[in-house]
Amino acid sequence: xxxxxxxxxxxxxxxxxxxxxxxxxxxxxxxxxxxxxxxxxxxxxxxxxxxxxxxxxxxxxxxxxxxxxxxxxxxxxxxxxxxxxxxxxxxxxxxxxxxxxxxxxxxxxxxxxxxxxxxxxxxxxxxxxxxxxxxxxxxxxxxxxxxxxxxxxxxxxxxxxxxxxxxxxxxxxxxxxxxxxxxxxxxxxxxxxxxxxx
Amino acid sequence: xxxxxxxxxxxxxxxxxxxxxxxxxxxxxxxxxxxxxxxxxxxxxxxxxxxxxxxxxxxxxxxxxxxxxxxxxxxxxxxxxxxxxxxxxxxxxxxxxxxxxxxxxxxxxxxxxxxxxxxxxxxxxxxxxxxxxxxxxxxxxxxxxxxxxxxxxxxxxxxxxxxxxxxxxxxxxxxxxxxxxxxxxxxxxxxxxxxxxxxxxxxxxxxxxxxxxxxxxxxxxxxxxxxxxxxxxxxxxxxxxxxxxxxxxxxxxxxxxxxxxxxxxxxxxxxxxxxxxxxxxxxxxxxxxxxxxxxxxxxxxxxxxxxxxxxxxxxxxxxxxxxxxxxxxxxxxxxxxxxxxxxxxxxxxxxxxxxxxxxxxxxxxxxxxxxxxxxxxxxxxxxxxxxxxxxxxxxxxxxxxxxxxxxxxxxxxxxxxxxxxxxxxxxxxxxxxxxxxxxxxxxxxxxxxxxxxxxxxxxxxxxx
Numbered sequence: 239x240x241x242x243x244x245x246x247x248x249x250x251x252x253x254x255x256x257x258x259x260x261x262x263x264x265x266x267x268x269x270x271x272x273x274x275x276x277x278x279x280x281x282x283x284x285x286x287x288x289x290x291x292x293x294x295x296x297x298x299x300x301x302x303x304x305x306x307x308x309x310x311x312x313x314x315x316x317x318x319x320x321x322x323x324x325x326x327x328x329x330x331x332x333x334x335x336x337x338x339x340x341x342x343x344x345x346x347x348x349x350x351x352x353x354x355x356x357x358x359x360x361x362x363x364x365x366x367x368x369x370x371x372x373x374x375x376x377x378x379x380x381x382x383x384x385x386x387x388x389x390x391x392x393x394x395x396x397x398x399x400x401x402x403x404x405x406x407x408x409x410x411x412x413x414x415x416x417x418x419x420x421x422x423x424x425x426x427x428x429x430x431x432x433x434x435x436x
Numbered sequence: 437x438x439x440x441x442x443x444x445x446x447x448x449x450x451x452x453x454x455x456x457x458x459x460x461x462x463x464x465x466x467x468x469x470x471x472x473x474x475x476x477x478x479x480x481x482x483x484x485x486x487x488x489x490x491x492x493x494x495x496x497x498x499x500x501x502x503x504x505x506x507x508x509x510x511x512x513x514x515x516x517x518x519x520x521x522x523x524x525x526x527x528x529x530x531x532x533x534x535x536x537x538x539x540x541x542x543x544x545x546x547x548x549x550x551x552x553x554x555x556x557x558x559x560x561x562x563x564x565x566x567x568x569x570x571x572x573x574x575x576x577x578x579x580x581x582x583x584x585x586x587x588x589x590x591x592x593x594x595x596x597x598x599x600x601x602x603x604x605x606x607x608x609x610x611x612x613x614x615x616x617x618x619x620x621x622x623x624x625x626x627x628x629x630x631x632x633x634x635x636x637x638x639x640x641x642x643x644x645x646x647x648x649x650x651x652x653x654x655x656x657x658x659x660x661x662x663x664x665x666x667x668x669x670x671x672x673x674x675x676x677x678x679x680x681x682x683x684x685x686x687x688x689x690x691x692x693x694x695x696x697x698x699x700x701x702x703x704x705x706x707x708x709x710x711x712x713x714x715x716x717x718x719x720x721x722x723x724x725x726x727x728x729x730x731x732x733x734x735x736x737x738x739x740x741x742x743x744x745x746x747x748x749x750x751x752x753x754x755x756x757x758x759x760x761x762x763x764x765x766x767x768x769x770x771x772x773x774x775x776x777x778x779x780x781x782x783x784x785x786x787x788x789x790x791x792x793x794x795x796x797x798x799x800x801x802x803x804x805x806x807x808x809x810x811x812x813x814x815x816x817x818x819x820x821x822x823x824x825x826x827x828x829x830x831x832x833x834x835x836x837x838x839x840x841x842x843x844x845x846x847x848x849x850x851x852x853x854x855x856x857x858x859x860x861x862x863x864x865x866x867x868x869x870x871x872x873x874x875x876x877x878x879x880x881x882x883x884x885x886x887x888x889x890x891x892x893x894x895x896x897x898x899x900x
Contacts, residue, residue: 242518245674245722250499252730259493260486262682265479284702329711330630330664348689349700362663362711366656366703367630384689384700388681394646397512397709398663404702406656410571410587411614412594413462418615418622420568420629421656421703 264385273347273380274429281350284404285417286425292316293428300337303426304370307336311364314341314374316430323360332361335368338422342373345380345427346387351403352427353387355396362398366406366421373402374430437781440763442788446756449591456755458593463748469697470745470798483690488802490683491739495729501644501677502720508647509718512709517719522552525721529554529636529669530561532717538563538633538667544651544658545569546638547585547742548671548721551764566628568657570621577604583758583766585744586695591757635661637707639672640741641687642718645680648708649718652691656703666714670707674725675738687741690800694743728776733811737772739801744769746795746805752788761785768795772808775815783821786812847882 239247278288293299296317300310311332312319317339326332340359342352352373359365381387392399406421417423450456474480494501506516519525533541541563549555555565555576567573571588575581578600582588589597594612602609607620637658641650649670651658662668678684692698710716729735747753747767758766763774763782771789774782786809795805816822822830836843863875 240518241520241524245518245520245720245726246499246502248722248726249502249674249729252726252735253498254492254496254729254735256496257489257492259679260489262486262686263479263482280699284698284700333626333630351700351704356712362659366659367664383685385682385685388685393648393681393706397707397711399706399708400659401700401704402702403700403704406654407702408570408618408655409696410569410574410589411592411597411617413465413587413590414614415654416614416618418618419570419655419657420622420625420660 262385264383266382266386271347271382273345273382274377276347276382277345277350277380277427279350280346280348281404281425281427284350285407285415286350286404286427289426289428292430300339300372304337307369309334309336310339311335311337311368312339313358313360313364314339315433316374323364326361326364329361329363330367332363332367335364337370337372338364338368339372340365340374341430341432342375342427343379343392344387344390345375345377346382346384346401347380348383349401349403351387351401353390353392353399354402355392355399357392357396365400365402368422370424370426371402371405371422372426372428375427376432377429378431437778439780439784440761440782442756442760442762442785445760445762446752446788449757449760450755454593455591455757459591459757460754462587462590463754466696466748467745467798470694470748471697473693473697473699477689477693483686484800484802486686487690487741487800488739490678490686491801492736494678495675495735495738498674498677498729501679502674504644505642505647505677506720508645510647512647514647514709514716514718517717519719519721519723521723522554522721525552525671525719525723526554526557528719529671530558530563532667532669533558533563533634534561536634536667538665540564540566540628540631540633541636542566542568542629542632542634542661542665543572543636544638544653544661545572545582545588546636546671547582547764548638548673548723549636550581551723552671552721554671566625566632568625568629568661569653569655570618573621573625574600577601580759581764584747585742585765585769587744591759629660629664632661632665634667634669635663635665636669636671637661639670639676640691641684642672642677643679643681643684644677646708648706650684651703651705651707652688652701653703653705654701656705659703659705662705662707663711666711668707668710668714668716670716670718672718672720674720674722675740687800691741691743694745694798694800724777731776734772734776734808736803737769737776737808739803740769740773741801743800745798745800749794749798751790751792756788761788768805768809769803772803772805772812775812779815779819780821783816783819784823786810786816787826844882844884847884 310319344353405425406419407415408419574589583591598612753767
C-alpha cells in the first residue's frame, strides 16, 4: 500500500465522530465606519505610511521621498519609471530595484493590508527584493475587515496572492519590531482613485 | 534516548539571572499585547469558538479534506507527495533537490522541518541550507534548535546576538543594536537568497477548497523562498488543512493577535500554483498525527495553530526557556504534543506546569491544554513512569490534603518547625522549590485559625 493510502486509511480509522462546520458571519460594524481612517491607523501600527491625496507631481514626489533612488520599477500608468518587471528575466535580479510602484486592487481597513498578486507585480519578486515600495490604492477599494477581503477573486484564481501590511520587519532580537529584514525597507500607500479605464 | 529532565535543564538557564529576567519580561510583554489586541475585537470570544469548531469539524473529516486539498492542488499544477514519517519526508525533499541538481536551499521558518530534522539530513548530503528568518538564522549559526515557536531566539539577549554575529560575520561585537544587527543579517543572507537553487516553506494553513498554502511572516521570507528560485517545496503537517477561504479569515484574525498582539503580520501569503516557469511540490506529512487523531483525550492538540500564546503566558516556560524542554515543541503545547512522539523520553514534561489554566484561557482555538497536561500525568502514573521521590511526595500530599484534620495539624506544626529547622534540612535536593528561591516565612497563624476567630459568629455555626 502507498504512503498516501496508508495515511488516509489510518486517518479514517482514527478520526473522531463528525462535528458540524459552523457558518462564519461577516462581522461588519452596524454603523458605517470611516474605512480610510481605520486603514491609515492600522497600517501605521506596522510602520507603513499613507499619503491621503495623489501628489500633484508624482515624479517630484518620488525624487523627494527617495533621494538616493536610481531605479524606479513602475507597473502603473501614473508613472513611467525607468524599468519594467519584464527587465528581470531572472527573478532574483529584481534586487537592483530601488523603488517599486504598483497598484493594489484591495485594501483592508481592519489590518491596513493591501492585496497584491502576479497580476499586479507581473514579476513577483519586485514586491520584496526592491528597497522600497509605493502602492496606489483607490479608497473605494477598501473593505472593512479580513472576512470581506477573502471574498476577492484573487484568492481563488491567482498563483500567488499577498496581503501586505507594512514593510518587512523582524522582532526576533529583543521582541521589538525593527527594520531592516529581508524584504522592502519602507512601504507607502497613496490614496489614488482609479481612472475609468483601470 | 534518555528521559528529558526539564527541571534540571531549566537550572542551567536560571543560573544566569539576566537571561531569566530578559525572557520573562519579553514574553509577558507579548502576553499583555495579546490581551490588549483581543480586547479591541468585540467578537473575539466568538472567533475563538468558531476557530475551535472549524478545527474540530476538519479533524473529524480529515480524510475528506486532505483528498479535496490534494485534488485542487494537483489541478493547479502542483505535485503532491505524502510522507508517513520524518525520514520519508526528508527523502522526498532530497530526491526533489538532487534530481534537479539543486545544491542550495533557502528556507523560511518551519516547525515541521525542525520536527523532521530536515536541515541536518540535507546538509549531511551536501546541500547548503540557509534559514532566512532572522531568529531561525541566529539559531542555525549558534547550532541550536528554536527555543520558541514564534521567536526562535528570544531566549538570547541583544548582546548575545551581537557576539554571535561578530563570530559568524565579523561584525562589531559591542554594537548590541537590533537595527545594526538586522543590517548585518540582511547583507550576509541576501546574496544567499538570490543564489538559492530551491526554496522551502512550511505552511500555517492549507485551504482545501482552493489548494492554496498560506504562510504568515513578518519578514517576507516565505515570499522570498517561494518566489526567487523556480523550484519551491512546501512541507505541510496533515492537521494544517482547513476547509474554506472564509474559515481562513477566522484564523488570520486570531493568529497574530494571539502571538504578538499585532492585528496581522506584514506578509500573509497565498501560494496556489507554481510561479511562472516554475515547479511547486507540496509534501503532506503524517509523522504520528494520524495516530494522535485516535487518542480520545489528546487529539484536540491537533487544533494548534502555533501562535505560542500558551508559552508566553506560562510561568514555567517564561522562566526556564524553551531549550530546557529538550524537544521540538515546547511550553504547554509541547508538553501535550511531545509524549505522542515518544512517551518515555518526554514522560517528565507534564510535570513542568503549575496547572493554572492560563494556557487554556489564551488559546485561540480553545485547546483544553491544562486538562490534557493533567491527563498526561495520569498516563505517566499508569505507565509507571513517575520517579519514586515525586510519586511518594504526591502520595503523601494526597493523603494530607484529603483529610482536613491531618492537613490542619500539618499546617500548624509547619510554622514553628520552619522557624527552628536548620538551613540544610529545609534546602536540600529533595526541595526542588527551594533550589532557586527562599521558602517564604510562614504567617503568624493559619488561615483556618484566622477564619475561626473572625467569622464564627457571623457564620452561626462552628467550623471543624
